[in-house]
Amino acid sequence: MAQEAPHESKVRLLDAALHVIRARGYAATRIDDVCAEAGLTKGSFFHHFDSKEDLALAAVEHFGAMADALFEAAPSHRAEDPLERVLGYVDFRIAMLQGALPEFTCLHGTLVQETYDTHPALREACNRYMSAHSARVAQDLAEAKRRHTPAATWSPDGLALHIQAVLQGAFILAKARQGPEVAADCLRHLRRYLELLFTHPQPEEKPA
Template sequence: MPPSRPSKVATPSPATGTVSAREKLIAAAIATVRYKGFSATSVDEICQAAGVTKGAFFHHFASKEALAVAAAGAWTDIAEQRIFTLPDWTRLADPLDRLLGHIDFRLSMLDGPAEDFTCFVGTMVQESYNSSDPIRAACDASLRAYAVRLAEDIQRAIDTHGIAEGVSAFSLAYHIQAVLQGAFILAKANGHPVIARDSVIHLKRYVAMLFKKE
């Protein structure tokens, strides 16, 4: 039987070096929703995972929906640090090498249980896109922020190397996002990341062909 709840994950505030109740709740929401889905996750479970009281929850958030919106914003910040700032590939000189390095890095993340590598906002929006416009909009903003950030390197690669006719940096960034999100769904359905890894390997081949890279 699977564990009843995921491990707690929280990042200390840079200003104080401590983790606030609000930060704990956001981290618990991200971990629990990735594990169980948004609808199946209750406020009580989030509080238990965060190690805070229900009173503390409602001190910071008016509802589970409000927490979800805040967590979507936090997820964007997590992606900026873990995907676009810290990895070694971000310091490669050639923008095309950075783009391919980005895809390799996303491939390397596809390991272990799905809740460890799948996208929080991608998971949440699949359930909530037609039932909560604030959550849908927050997820859209996070997914778009990823595409905009990735498009910066894609445009630099296009300027340096050229690309197949009719391909824009932003459309390719969204395509990469779409392949990744689809790969996450396949991994959940299949119960193993191997099918997702194959999809990302095909993605890298496709991008290399667009840039006519051997």
């Protein structure tokens, strides 16, 4: 049997880390758990990573790259109207709520909730990727605002962060209730809110 290439074993470990950390949390994740999930030895693990935190930092990047590719391939990403792209993004997030909880919840949100005070490097890495994702959504929001509601006073950057907050909160509720239904309902409410912002724009505020 052909020997597995080093980069293939590293990807297997990263994929395993995505599942185990999202299922158990960072503190409860052991290197042995990740190796067992990947079907690899601890020798293979330490060939690629110096520690659990080193693995988690690489997993943050791995998850971010996978997410970027997934959203860029979404049909709504190619819509000509930026509002269609925004609403299609929410629809796509709803469609992604399939399978077991570790398969659709966010690694970045899971990690940062647990490690924000104890592992600053992980917090910073998660914040970097979550902020970059929000910034890309904000670009579509800004274009949609210029086209459809130029007099509205809300900020595209602030609205993009609100979308991220609803998503992360929806994942927490899905974990609490052990199913995706509540998350899907939250995102459908988010979609209705976005539609209202663009169909009933807030008038320009006048100085007192």
